[in-house]
Amino acid sequence: MSVEPAVLARARARVLGAVAVGAADPVPPGTVGASDGDRVWVLPAWPDGATPALLEEYQTAPVPLDRPGQARRVLAAALRCCWTRPDDAPWPGESAAVAAVLGVYADMSRGDAVLARRWATGELRRLADTGWLLLDEASGTVRPGPRVALWAEHALPSLRDLLRRLPEPARDGDGGE
């Protein structure tokens, strides 16, 4: 079975989602790479700078998502902690403690804080599965995922504005359970 390596790499990238390859490896055509140090994440590229948000203009249903609002709030909380220099691009960002992210989310939301943390943990894992965050459960840290690099610069000011208004992340050490 002879398949072109580029085609195979592209198929692998599509099947596995955001995958990291070595920085020296070629990025298959039809994708863009979000590089960070010695790794490159292969991501889908859309023509003309469009993003899937364009689907809304054509009144096409996007990929169905359970509780999109909650997932996006958790993403915002994670960015509040990881995107420490808002004037820069969010990718690659910095690592932050998961506990701090959970604390920000619990401060943002109403109701039972323990329950909010539990919900947010699930959303963090789902966001990590789809490449929006890089979650390191062993060390309990989280980083912005490579998909964040696909955000267009002109869409970011409102997000920066929002993140300034979110609650401060707790300092290291007191943001835990």
Add this chain to the structure above:
Amino acid sequence: MSPTSENGAGAAASLDDALVGEAVLGVYRQMFAALARDSGAVVDDPELVDVAETLLAAFADAGEDGLSREQMRHVCRRYPPEVFENRLRVLRGLGAVREVFPKPNQLRYRASFTSVVGLMFVRRMMLDGGQSEMHRLLALEQLNVADPRMTAGQARAGADGLARAFRLWSVELLTLTNGTIEELREQAPKLWGTEEILLRAERLHGAILRRWPRLDRTCTDLRAAIYAYGDASRRAAARLSDSAGTTRNLTLLPPETWRTFARTASREDLAAVLEGFVFDAAAPWHEPSAVVTAVEDGPRATPPRPAPPRPSVPDPGLSRDTGSGGAARERLREIAEEVLRGRDRVAVQDVLDRDWPAARRVLADLSAAHLHPELPYRLTWSDDLAARPAGAPTWVSPGWFERTTETETTAPPEKAAWSGGSGPPERSAS
């Protein structure tokens, strides 16, 4: 199934034979009268059967008196007259509808019981294609076999009939199996056998064989027919599931079959269904604006406070102009002083003694000065009315515009409002 005329046979046999044959034929005719188009052929339009059914139902309701021709026509008023006439002629000809008494000029009719039973049978056959009929026949035959009055001849006849039915049934299924898959899909559920029907047939076969061992030859035929039918049924099912496996048309099998497959299949079987497909990984998209919207719409720790209203244009800050009061007051004061020209009071009709468009503007300004709470002017009117046919306002009430106090700037607003709101009558009379 259409009754045929048996003239030749009737002439050759004896009179008794002819009578017996005629009685049998009569039952046949009555049974299938509802299906007859004329006395020689079967109906070609389902509506014709509906007419017969309507008529028979009406007869059942009518009771022993029967129905007259007009009543029958009334019952069948939905159908065209020529259709009704044709049906009535055929039904009478075949004996399904008969005169109450076989006399000439008989006006009332009654219906034959046999025809109704025949029609019920026909309807049931149309509904489920004879399979449930087969169930009934097998159950009846089982009862008959257990009946002590049953003779071997009757048992043989019953077994022969069942064997013939099974043979024909399997032939039909085999023909379908070799035909197109769509036709098989359409027809086979009515034809192919359930385990139960085979089981019941075999039980009947065993019962007959135990009671009349000398009927073994007949029973062998029956057994062979049952097995042939079972084979045909299985082959049709296999063809259907084969074709369902190779096509994407999931409707070739009933939904229940798919459900059973999904519940009982192994993981490998289930995975094999989508072998060769590649699925994109889940990649939901979170636009920054969507993130912002989600955070702002989400439940908050503190209830959102309504923001104060903001102008859409940039806010220049506090201005000197705190309202229109100052400018308007100064303008009114100027006009009032111009009208008074140093005097304390002036007659309104003198002021208005000019053309009306200018005068009414002055009058409006004077009224405004009178009503302004901070201005020391007053407008008082008397109750008289002067008609001046030559004047510019053709009628005028005498009135005075006057200054209320000498110190105009220090007048407190309350006092000014009081003095402006009500004019003392003694001042206006002077």
